[in-house]
Amino acid sequence: MRLHKNHVFLFCFMMLALFSFTPDSAAKSHSSTEPKTSSVVIERDFIPGPFGQVHVRIARPTAKTQHPPLVLFHPTPYSGDYFLKFMRLMASDRIVIAIDTPGYGDSDRPKKLQSIDGYAESAAAVLNAMGHGGERGPPVDLLGYHTGTLIATELAIRHPGLVRKLVLPGLPFFTGEARQKAYQDNAKPEPVTPDGSHLAKKWGFAAAAIDAGLSLDRAQEHFSDLMQCYPHCWEAYHGVFTYPAEERFGAVQQPVLLITNDGSLKQETEAALPLFPQAKLMHIDGVTLGGFDLAPEKYVAAIRPFLENDTPQ
Template identity: 35%
Template structure:
């Protein structure tokens, strides 16, 4: 199945979308939110699979991929509100949500913000930190992701970080393509991380009324996810040991099967 690219009107300008499948069937559309500093391209292996019997949409979040940026760094609540604006613009009366890392936090916030819109939520990795840990990470974000400079040290640091996080089965070319997405953001690169570290995610998890599937690959959020997934009132954990960043491409069959089983599950009676 072909992935279709398009643009829609968003809160801060145009939003770039990838989509597969079509609406109008019995199943709700699925909206997939990427990690920072990636783009909707990270869902390319999944979109055609799940798009066989539903509409699946993967937008680039504002300021990433090919979506227009906000004028300044914004909060997770702002990202969730922008996603709600996009869903309304697309005429989506009800959706399921999937998020990866930063996308998990945005999906959780939208579930709380618009329970009328969101039915079920799938999250991959939980950046669930207490206030002290978040403050420390926020203070060091420019050390990890320095401003672009003429000596290109920022590129060396970025390549080292991508190599550290990536599953070793991913080819250097795949990391190169991912890095191109990242470099496109320029000095905006850490804005998503700043939003994450400024947000009380653990508290937000406890407010979610919808069923949540927590997928936990063995990447940099393996341990925080294990420690905090039960903060969701109605959640199920699926661990995927031995897989770092790249799980959507390396474990596509399993990811599809787990997501289908969860999203197609009949609601439990009162």
């Protein structure tokens, strides 16, 4: 009889333990080690600019933050969608704003070719309208990628009271004959072919990172994104390869973080380092193509300490 009671007691203890370990408690235990990106809300808005409506994405953390907003400028020929995974991670403790360059994504296209100056002034108008800079609000931090690095740089030069710090991964720093050749190769109209072969070329561009691990679904999203600007996707390259970077970089007053990876523009970014009065260089290993999709956490780990360090660079 005593053995039977022991069995009953053991059975009851096991059942109590089973029902006290619910899936919710397991999820809470697991989620404590996960990046809290699910609570980040991404909104969309259209802001009047000098060339028409400018489309922006705004990622907001659920809790109030003391960090300045981080504003993102995408590479050509994409839009702010390019940064989607990075935005969700970076916005865990600050507002992150991704601006579609005029003529790309859902932003209206300018009626004539623009210099980097024009794109920078458009961004300034958007940020001022959103309440940032000068008397309208606190300054912001900027991150540009490829084309976006030059827009961010010129914005910081023209509106120093608007910008606190700059992060510039992948700087297209070309001079002399190299810049002329880059212009000839990239800043030219693209045809729409009757047989649709131009679509295959653009698919190859959008899907280039598949071998590095990019999913087919994400490649399709990039393809759809870049086709919004077609056949005018080349127009921002006019601004990129007419920008006198060697004359302008020295005018940047803010601290700058340059970032390279194992892919393109490594040498160009390194060559630009001495031109900035306050700049440092960081390299991210193991990233070639599609870093903001495939390794956004590496960029966050590199960028967050720089933005949060208030000591002189």
